[in-house]
Amino acid sequence: MKKIVNPWNGLEGYKCFGCAPENPLGLKLEFYEDGDDIVAIWKPIEWYQGWLDTLHGGILATLMDELGGWLVLRKLQTTGVTSRLDTRFLKSISTKNKQLTIRGRIKEQKRNAVFIESEISDENEEVCAKADMVYFVVTPEKAREQFHFCGCKTEEE
16 A cells, blocks of 8 residues: 555645644544555544444544545545535444544546545454545646645655
């Protein structure tokens, strides 16, 4: 797997809940390219529980939504916004898991609509949640002007 460089590191005011490394309340996700997939490895903590020792469903949805955004960044070299996020919770996840794996891929693109699927697996590699998403992407020019996006590379590039 190749580590993806966060294109917004150092940008003043950048405090994304999902991926900003300096957000003290955020998830601080880092992403990797694995063939057609984008992957994040994340350790849950007790502050993100819904019920005792159980990861909150909203956090699970956020993990998959954030991964979808990074799929668009890396694979299409642009950005956009979530239009739809259909989440299925298959099994609860303990906040005591050593790590979760969030993985996703682009299924299809129709003009500016990108169809994405993702899943979250626990430390035993059991799939516990899935999501189907639709992202609306913008042109690379608009991505630069509106989202300060200047490309998404791996550390090897």
